[in-house]
Amino acid sequence: MDSSAKPGHEKIVRRKLSEQVLERLHEMIRTHELKPGDYMPSERALMERFGVGRPAVREAMQSLHNSGLITISHGERSRVNELTAGSVLTQSDELARLLLDSAPANLDHLKHARQMFELGMVRVAAETATEADVADLRALIERQRNMLGDATAFIATDMAFHRKLAELANNPIILSVSDAMLGWLFEYHVSLLHRSGSEDVTLAEHAKIVDHIESHDVAGATEEMRRHLERSRVSFEPHGSPEDHSDA
Numbered sequence: 001m002d003s004s005a006k007p008g009h010e011k012i013v014r015r016k017l018s019e020q021v022l023e024r025l026h027e028m029i030r031t032h033e034l035k036p037g038d039y040m041p042s043e044r045a046l047m048e049r050f051g052v053g054r055p056a057v058r059e060a061m062q063s064l065h066n067s068g069l070i071t072i073s074h075g076e077r078s079r080v081n082e083l084t085a086g087s088v089l090t091q092s093d094e095l096a097r098l099l100l101d102s103a104p105a106n107l108d109h110l111k112h113a114r115q116m117f118e119l120g121m122v123r124v125a126a127e128t129a130t131e132a133d134v135a136d137l138r139a140l141i142e143r144q145r146n147m148l149g150d151a152t153a154f155i156a157t158d159m160a161f162h163r164k165l166a167e168l169a170n171n172p173i174i175l176s177v178s179d180a181m182l183g184w185l186f187e188y189h190v191s192l193l194h195r196s197g198s199e200d201v202t203l204a205e206h207a208k209i210v211d212h213i214e215s216h217d218v219a220g221a222t223e224e225m226r227r228h229l230e231r232s233r234v235s236f237e238p239h240g241s242p243e244d245h246s247d248a
Contacts, residue, residue, distance in 0.1 A: 017052045018059035024050060025060055029069060029080060036082035040070055085176035096184050114181045115229045118162065119222055121178065125168040126213045126221040134214045137164055141206050148199055159186060161206055201231070 025046075028034045041049070046057045065072040068090070072078045100106050125133070144157040159182045166178035205228040212221035 016059075017056035018063070021046070021050055021052055021056050021060035022063050025064060026069075034080050036080050038080045040078040040080065042077070085173040089176050089180040092180075096180070097187070100184060110181060110184060114185065115226075117174075117178065117181065118165070118229060119225055121162075121165045121169055121174065122209065122213070122221045122225040123218050125165050126216055126218040128170075129168055129213045129216075133164075133168055134210060137161065137210045137213065138207075140164060141203060141210065144206070145203055154199060155186065158202065202228075205231075 025034075034040065040061070043054055043057050043061075046052075047054060050057075061070070061072065061078060064070045065078070068081060069083070070078045070080055100110065129137075140157060140161045144154060144161065147153040147157050162182060163175070163178060166175045169175070205224065209221055209224045209228065212224055
């Protein structure tokens with residue numbers, strides 16, 4: 001019997017040189033030997049440091065570029081990018097689209113996740129919002145009212161309203177996740193038939209949410225948001241009722 005198949009034995013797999021170079025470059029970025037904004041070492045310097053050929057270095061550098069860790073510009077030296085929650089999630093946009101296209105249930109899962117997320121955000125908003133925050137939210141409602149008749153602009157302003165709620169958490173990861181989920185849903189929302197009829201309901205619901213936030217009524221704000229999102233759950237369904245196709 002082959003000893004490699006026995007328990008306790010680990011098969012040694014020979015790895016590509018480019019994978020090993022990529023691992024070393026990751027380590028250089030992780031330990032801040034290479035910091036955001038720094039120029040990457042030249043190909044020749046990396047070849048000499050790691051004792052590999054140019055193809056391995058180029059493949060590893062391209063992998064870093066594809067993952068958003070560095071930017072390769074034609075005619076210029078590559079630079080290390082600053083990593084943020086937003087930049088990380090942006091890298092997954094295309095995969096998210098494929099995921100949502102692969103099965104209708106995935107869109108339902110995203111809507112459910114967004115609903116749970118928004119309920120948490122509005123709780124924090126009701127706890128922490130200042131007078132200036134409330135004024136900003138009311139201004140967004142008025143801006144959205146001025147967008148009546150322009151479906152895309154109306155929904156974009158709706159997204160801005162929900163983004164402002166996310167900002168009140170003062171947490172860049174929450175803001176970035178909210179942006180990502182709204183962006184993925186936005187593509188589907190605008191691509192579906194946008195029918196008039198519920199814009200005024202949307203505006204009224206937003207105003208009620210802000211009223212509760214202004215009075216720091218956590219339970220009231222959460223319940224109003226829950227009703228708002230429940231009503232709009234079918235707004236992403238191609239066969240939803242006409243009045244449901246107007247809010248994000």
